[in-house]
Amino acid sequence: MDIHEKIAGEITIADNPGETIRKWREEFQVSQLELARYLSISPSVISDYESGRRKSPGVLSIKKIVTALVDIDQKRGGQVIRRYSSGMPSDALIDISDYNHDISLERVIRMINGTNYCNVGLNRYIRGYTIVDGIKAILSFSYSEYSKLYGWSSQRIIFFTEVKMGRSPMIAIRVHPLKPAAVVYIQPDRIDELAIKLAEIENIPLIVTDLDAFSISRIMASLK
Amino acid sequence: MDIHEKIAGEITIADNPGETIRKWREEFQVSQLELARYLSISPSVISDYESGRRKSPGVLSIKKIVTALVDIDQKRGGQVIRRYSSGMPSDALIDISDYNHDISLERVIRMINGTNYCNVGLNRYIRGYTIVDGIKAILSFSYSEYSKLYGWSSQRIIFFTEVKMGRSPMIAIRVHPLKPAAVVYIQPDRIDELAIKLAEIENIPLIVTDLDAFSISRIMASLK
DNA sequence: TAAATCATCCGGCACTTGACGAATCCCTAA
DNA sequence: TTAGGGATTCGTCAAGTGCCGGATGATTTA
Numbered sequence: 001m002d003i004h005e006k007i008a009g010e011i012t013i014a015d016n017p018g019e020t021i022r023k024w025r026e027e028f029q030v031s032q033l034e035l036a037r038y039l040s041i042s043p044s045v046i047s048d049y050e051s052g053r054r055k056s057p058g059v060l061s062i063k064k065i066v067t068a069l070v071d072i073d074q075k076r077g078g079q080v081i082r083r084y085s086s087g088m089p090s091d092a093l094i095d096i097s098d099y100n101h102d103i104s105l106e107r108v109i110r111m112i113n114g115t116n117y118c119n120v121g122l123n124r125y126i127r128g129y130t131i132v133d134g135i136k137a138i139l140s141f142s143y144s145e146y147s148k149l150y151g152w153s154s155q156r157i158i159f160f161t162e163v164k165m166g167r168s169p170m171i172a173i174r175v176h177p178l179k180p181a182a183v184v185y186i187q188p189d190r191i192d193e194l195a196i197k198l199a200e201i202e203n204i205p206l207i208v209t210d211l212d213a214f215s216i217s218r219i220m221a222s223l224k
Numbered sequence: 225m226d227i228h229e230k231i232a233g234e235i236t237i238a239d240n241p242g243e244t245i246r247k248w249r250e251e252f253q254v255s256q257l258e259l260a261r262y263l264s265i266s267p268s269v270i271s272d273y274e275s276g277r278r279k280s281p282g283v284l285s286i287k288k289i290v291t292a293l294v295d296i297d298q299k300r301g302g303q304v305i306r307r308y309s310s311g312m313p314s315d316a317l318i319d320i321s322d323y324n325h326d327i328s329l330e331r332v333i334r335m336i337n338g339t340n341y342c343n344v345g346l347n348r349y350i351r352g353y354t355i356v357d358g359i360k361a362i363l364s365f366s367y368s369e370y371s372k373l374y375g376w377s378s379q380r381i382i383f384f385t386e387v388k389m390g391r392s393p394m395i396a397i398r399v400h401p402l403k404p405a406a407v408v409y410i411q412p413d414r415i416d417e418l419a420i421k422l423a424e425i426e427n428i429p430l431i432v433t434d435l436d437a438f439s440i441s442r443i444m445a446s447l448k
Numbered sequence: 449t450a451a452a453t454c455a456t457c458c459g460g461c462a463c464t465t466g467a468c469g470a471a472t473c474c475c476t477a478a
Numbered sequence: 479t480t481a482g483g484g485a486t487t488c489g490t491c492a493a494g495t496g497c498c499g500g501a502t503g504a505t506t507t508a
Binding site for chain 3: 031032033043044046047048050051053056058
């Protein structure tokens with residue numbers, strides 16, 4: 001969801017649009033003066049809006065104001081915006097690629113020397129893979145960025161590194177609308193019961209491997 | 225996120241608000257005539273809006289139209305709405321309610337005898353609360369059901385019971401698009417570093433209380 | 449103490465919205 | 479083929495937006 005639309009929606013539906021404009025202006029820490037200057041209009045106009053002198057401002061006015069607030073924030077470094085949609089750092093994403101044909105999951109498991117930990121059938125096919133640093137991902141991805149883990153097909157296998165108990169990655173998957181065809185933990189410390197339970201609920205094989213991320217990246221790429 | 229705000233936001237920010245109004249009216253399968261009758265205005269008015277004769281309709285007009293569309297849908301059984309906000313509660317959901325006024329977070333924290341665990345400002349307001357069993361929720365909720373946690377306002381405080389390290393609930397929040405105004409752990413075993421870090425990234429106060437879920441339910445209800 | 453900054457209030461004016469109703473057109477079901 | 483639902487276009491006009499500039503006041507900063 002775009003931040004502009006979110007703010008505009010709140011203003012439009014509010015019982016008192018003016019007060020809501022003010023709320024957001026203050027949230028962005030922009031003075032009436034600064035906002036007015038940015039829009040090349042008189043500060044009194046802003047005050048009139050916020051005080052409610054205009055009961056039903058037009059959508060163009062709202063759009064201008066919202067856009068200006070977001071723009072100003074961005075020029076300052078995007079302090080406020082980032083809370084709603086953070087930038088995409090990609091050192092969390094180690095490798096991602098798609099195949100243009102199906103690959104048997106069982107074959108992949110054999111190649112990476114994996115062990116299945118839960119009671120879910122392995123007779124399925126994948127069309128892509130993602131290798132991701134579990135901790136960095138959870139720390140740096142915003143909601144929408146999780147979708148990027150899925151590339152072109154959600155019919156894929158996701159590898160997680162830096163796994164402690166193995167709960168976090170499965171919870172992320174549980175809560176997210178897109179589900180992978182299989183999950184692999186790369187050299188985890190241990191496997192928690194809840195992780196296995198979640199995998200079974202989602203009907204996703206939970207696999208563990210002793211190989212390192214780099215080797216796996218090479219193996220998976222070789223399957224193209 | 226309220227569906228009214230979502231639609232209104234889209235209309236307000238769109239390059240062509242009229243077309244966007246039309247898109248939603250058609251999405252709701254309401255004819256111009258029906259909409260006009262519901263609002264006791266002439267159908268030509270709707271057409272004028274949609275055709276773009278009015279380039280910057282006022283927020284009141286938008287609000288009326290959006291509200292009418294949602295109302296009409298609801299009277300028909302809420303076919304369309306349900307696609308955006310669906311889900312069944314279960315025994316995981318202990319209590320949920322909304323206020324029709326802002327309540328200071330600091331006041332709530334005082335009343336539940338809470339301690340803030342992370343470096344995030346407490347100067348904010350809430351409009352509702354949710355008390356949920358952390359383990360049961362993660363085991364029984366499907367993706368869309370997580371939205372149910374947010375009731376009518378995402379500007380709310382969420383209480384989790386059955387917390388071990390406190391990582392899982394924060395991860396669920398991190399991965400989900402809707403974010404609460406504050407999170408409270410009810411009698412957690414302990415608080416993991418990662419949980420605090422995540423709370424700080426999301427700019428969500430992470431609070432701990434020693435009271436039990438039942439007492440909290442009573443206290444929060446008393447604030448109405 | 450003077451000078452900015454920040455915000456409010458208000459009279460005024462050009463222009464637009466918000467709404468009407470009548471005319472017109474395209475379908476489709478009786 | 480005729481009626482009616484659905485949609486569009488347009489002339490019209492009261493009411494309201496959008497914006498100005500100037501006056502006023504409260505705080506902060508020089």
